[in-house]
Amino acid sequence: MRKLGLLTRPLGDTIAFLPPLIATKEEIKQIIVIIKEGIQTVMEEMNHEE
Numbered sequence: 001m002r003k004l005g006l007l008t009r010p011l012g013d014t015i016a017f018l019p020p021l022i023a024t025k026e027e028i029k030q031i032i033v034i035i036k037e038g039i040q041t042v043m044e045e046m047n048h049e050e
Contacts, residue, residue, distance in 0.1 A: 001038035006031060008038075 001008045001015075009016040019031060 001034055004034045004037060006034040006038075008035075 006017065015035065017031065017035075019028060023031075
């Protein structure tokens with residue numbers, strides 16, 4: 001997710017992120033897109049390793 005522009009912090013099975021309190025709906029939507037893309041990328045990489 002960092003490569004996609006979003007700083008996150010893994011906490012066990014939780015992904016923590018701290019958007020600014022003034023984030024717009026569009027910015028929150030973009031955060032969700034980045035998280036989704038990051039998870040999909042990791043899952044694809046894990047599937048290729050098997």
